[in-house]
Amino acid sequence: MPNDPNPIPGWLECIARSGYRLTAPRRAIVDIMASSDRALEPLQVYDLGRQSCPGLGLVTVYRTLEKLEELGLIQRVHQPNGCHTYWRAACGHEHLLFCTACGRAVHFSGDNITPLIEKVSNQTHFTIQDHWLQLFGLCPQCQQNNL
């Protein structure tokens, strides 16, 4: 399912299979989160969502984002200037690369920090269970705009 051109049916199925109901607000939020090319804050999801689901409430956005995160479909994104955004979750072992100018995000894979983890574990006597790696930069479009 990596780079699925239309992940929305899969997300809806995941929601239903988990025993949650498929409602208009949830469909609207899934549409937005599954297809956005950048990380979004709850208020942005709310504004976008009201275009297709006019009565949508902000509280429902928070609740739905929480559920999508719990189902592993989206993940919270941490940035130097705040940690209030969400983006679709990685498939397998991938990390995030962000454009600091526009928020556009991509996943990448291929980090090999196992030797480093081994070394740090030996030096510190910590058991290391997880790691975060994030790259920050400028996307091609924003490089153009900053010329």
Add this chain to the structure above:
Amino acid sequence: MPNDPNPIPGWLECIARSGYRLTAPRRAIVDIMASSDRALEPLQVYDLGRQSCPGLGLVTVYRTLEKLEELGLIQRVHQPNGCHTYWRAACGHEHLLFCTACGRAVHFSGDNITPLIEKVSNQTHFTIQDHWLQLFGLCPQCQQNNL
């Protein structure tokens, strides 16, 4: 200055040299932040600070943490369950390893992700300017306690 057994004088000098005044609240907060072995939230700094500086206000904690971060003496720490804590800043190019049980933190160095950055940059056409790396695990003490 790495692993300075007593970094407090250096922090105070840094504050004074930057044109800021040395006050009792600031000394109390510097004492706490320079010697803590774990990341602390503002409210924790406040509670600890009032032990040696009874009149200390929470607002002063926020203002002082902001200043220490601006001076590069402390840094905000991002964790899966919140990004409200601060810890002393790294010396040079270092990253953080956290105990998920007790919050104890250590710096480590020696990551070499330059080849990865090169590869991802070529694949994505992003210009990559910065990176975050954090390791999560269990410190020796917490491994003992969980036996």
Add this chain to the structure above:
DNA sequence: CCATAATTGATAACGTTTTTCAATTATAAA
């Protein structure tokens, strides 16, 4: 010691997130 501007703590304001609750609605059973 004095003059001055920086700093302080109390208070109020702020924006984000969570809780509460009655009304609505998706779903499965009849």
Add this chain to the structure above:
DNA sequence: TTTATAATTGAAAAACGTTATCAATTATGG
């Protein structure tokens, strides 16, 4: 198709972490 049920909803209020305001205090240099 209808009905019963519990899940879900949006509005309102509350809670939370953080920031702005302001008069009183205090560190600093002269």
